[in-house]
Amino acid sequence: MAPPSTFVDSMALQEVMISSPPDIKPTSSNINDAAPAGGRRVFKAIEPAFVPINGVYGGHLLGQAVYAAYKTVDKSFYCHSITGHFLVGGKPKIPFIYTVETLRQGKTYCTRNVLVRQPNPTDPRPLDSEVVFFATVSFKTVEPRGLESQVPPPKELKQWVSNPKQSELAPAVDVPSWIEYVKHKGIQPYYTGVEIRKIDVEEENRSRPLHEHRKVQIYRPVGPLPSEEQSALSICTHIYASDRNGLFAVSAPHNASDNILHAGSLSHTIVFHANPNKLLFSDTDKEDDPSSWAILEQLGDSASEGRGLLRARIWSADGTLLASAIQDALIRVQVDNGGNNGKRKQTFGESLKSLL
CATH class of the missing domain: 3.10.129.10 (Hotdog Thioesterase)
Structure with a gap:
């Protein structure tokens, strides 16, 4: 199908x-x-x-x-x-x-x-x-205008959406071994329902402490949204995108994504801050227009006890804080450097390598 x-x-x-x-x-x-x-x-x-x-x-x-x-x-x-x-x-x-x-x-x-x-x-x-x-x-x-304040947007935000189509489609799994595997197999990246593109922030992350490494992606729904459900489906688009590759914002700073044994979300909370009119995706045909994209900024605040805590912010192209998210995730990695005489479970990277 x-x-x-x-x-x-x-x-x-x-x-x-x-x-x-x-x-x-x-x-x-x-x-x-x-x-x-x-x-x-x-x-x-x-x-x-x-x-x-x-x-x-x-x-x-x-x-x-x-x-x-x-x-x-x-x-x-x-x-x-x-x-x-x-x-x-x-x-x-x-x-x-x-x-x-x-x-x-x-x-x-x-x-x-x-x-x-x-x-x-x-x-x-x-x-x-x-x-x-x-x-x-x-x-x-919707309520009348009241208190208004927010944290300032990242200084790089306008650069992230200045040329959306120049950023690569986000991989299905943002892990080095998977990226190598699909390249070797000639598998093309694809998206279902929501187009998500990965912003390259590796250089700036090198100078940051582990808990301040960022993962940045931009996204928009694929296809027009019917006017009678534009608000509902726009909000569902933000929710859909908020989980994409987030766990690797926790494992990547440790260079441990290839060593994952078991990973998955345990809980996920999203809170929207903006008026629903600010959350709309209305110009999906204008693919090079920054205003037709939203920005997902993810940080791995903590890794311990076989779990990771992901914190995320969703921004509009004009710097409005649209939503905040927090995700508790199961992240178990192999740290024994290949012990147990080969009886241990294969890591994600090892499983992919065996298929090449």
């Missing part, structure tokens, strides 16, 4: 009805109707999620969970924060099912809980299957 060609296709959902015993069937109800207080609605992904190598990309789950939650709120609300927890690795090609529960429906704030499952097609009780991911999504209404 070919990957979806646009972000709209990548996020596409079909609402399904719930029967008892728990089963799912297509429904003809209006997918954009708000959920009743205390109610729940169920949506099934139409297209497969992006798979960088073997596992499903976590940003897809984050973005699509929020998109499903958007289907249950009034159009006056926009997502201002999400916290997601990754419980079990997703499986390629099996559709995800999103159950959206209404936790609270207020006048200016409302909250949704999203449970994500991936049952086998033959499972007779799909809504009783294992939860692989869950998220709490908070929405709010």
Whole structure:
């Protein structure tokens, strides 16, 4: 099956009805109707999620969970924060099912809980299957102008987006051994739904302490966003991109990315700061226009206890701080220098080398 060609296709959902015993069937109800207080609605992904190598990309789950939650709120609300927890690795090609529960429906704030499952097609009780991911999504209404302040943008920000197409597409896995592997195999970099390009900041990172090394990427959705869902899908684009290659902002400063044994997100929180009008992607056809791109700046604040803490900021091309993110990740690396007489688990780099 070919990957979806646009972000709209990548996020596409079909609402399904719930029967008892728990089963799912297509429904003809209006997918954009708000959920009743205390109610729940169920949506099934139409297209497969992006798979960088073997596992499903976590940003897809984050973005699509929020998109499903958007289907249950009034159009006056926009997502201002999400916290997601990754419980079990997703499986390629099996559709995800999103159950959206209404936790609270207020006048200016409302909250949704999203449970994500991936049952086998033959499972007779799909809504009783294992939860692989869950998220709490908070929405709010736009407010009159009030307090306004933010940290200053990076001094290099305008340079990062001055010539977007001159930056290379971000690799599926930003690890030296993977980059060498795809070059040797002639595999072309590609993106699904969101075009993400990597900014070269290696030279400046050499003079920085480990915790101040930065990873910088710029991104935009692929294809136009329909006007009636432009705000929702723009915010989902930011959420989708926020997880891309972030773990390597922790391992790369240690030159340990090739030595990874096991890595994956544990939790991921994003908080939006800007008015939703500032979050819009509206000029996706103007590929060389800096204003049509957003900037993701990632830093690995901590590495300890087999985990890493990633902190990220999302900027607009004009220097507005759009969002902040924090990610707790599992990162286990090989540090025994090849001991245990070859009985130890292969590192990521060693696995790829064996395939050359």
